[in-house]
Amino acid sequence: MPPAENRIKLMKLNIIVDERALAVDVPPHMLREAEDFYRKMDSDMDHGWQMGPEFIENPDKEQRCQIAANKLLTSLSTANETMITLMAGYILKQLPGITGVRIDTAGEMLHTELLYEKSANAAPATASAPAASRAQKLGKLEAMEQAGKDVTKVYKVGKSHRFAVRDLKTGEWLESGPMETEQEAYEKRMQAYKRRLDELTGSSG
Template identity: 45%
Template sequence: MILKAIIDEQVYTLNVPDPVLERGSDFFDQLDRDMDQGWQMSREWVEAPDRLQRCQIIADKLLTALEKENEKLGMLMAGYILSRLPEVETVELDIQGEVQNNQFRFRESATPSDTSDQKPAVDEPASVTAGADAAMAAAATSGLAGGLSKMQAMAQAGQDVTQVFKVGKAYRFSVLDPASGSWQDSPMMATEAEAERLRQQAFKARYEALQRP
């Protein structure tokens, strides 16, 4: 069976042999037992992940396997997804590690029940000043040696831009300054959504800068 994985517009075709699906059934069942205990999906703890959420969790592991070029693990993760979502055709992996944003596309023959789960809605972020946007974009692109591949840049940007964290009643994130080795904090944001929007822009800027010649 074939599963296509999309990472930032790059398509990876994973051809999972039937023997992998058959021999991996015990392993897949163990993954389910692990997730039966609940799972941290980005910022949200989900006590009882449903079928789609479980596949989103495993898709995040698939992303890690592809980043590390671990073919065996990648085949097993793809095998799990194919075994739980037989009509799946493509998984679009969120490069910022937001588990809930991993999306699946199904073949046209899929029944409505197969495709009823959609990408979760997110809160509409409040506006952030242009000055803060520009400052963090500058911090994300300064002093970098580029030339990395997309996968290398994605992994490095994930290390260089922290997740949003809470400080008192406000939210912020940090960006690593490669020249000094110190962390630069973003402005304090009143809401997590504001901070996340700004973080996504900083992550994208760092990711793109790392690929420049």
């Protein structure tokens, strides 16, 4: 059983808290061993959950992952490695295809963002149809503020750099591919920001 084989099988979740990022590796055997623990978690959430100021009577799959991310945040503050890995495993198990979470630290669990790896480098071309979720174009200053919210700052994951862009149609966060240098990531991020600004103002670019 070569060690490299074990490493290949690890699942990974990127965690972003404020401007800090870390990657949590989850061994597949932990997912199997934690089945009972996860069932208990789901059973508890079936009774509803206080998510910040709102009480959610029946949290859906994504909201359950936001709750797990909040537990993960608490575990980070107490350096509880086992619980960190368990919560990361729960999120990976619930949402196949997820690559990371940007955890809200202001007590608003519903604001925790779920990141999926698609092509954010080419900031959603699908959104070029007049900002589906926004009926009217924004003024320059308002658009700049909104574009800053729709395109994250560059953050580090392991040795690579990434950023994420919010898809206007689905509201999902699409994470960029890994980039070796911070400078490359900043340049790609600025390109994505400019595209989003053009979409919001109705400019052709």
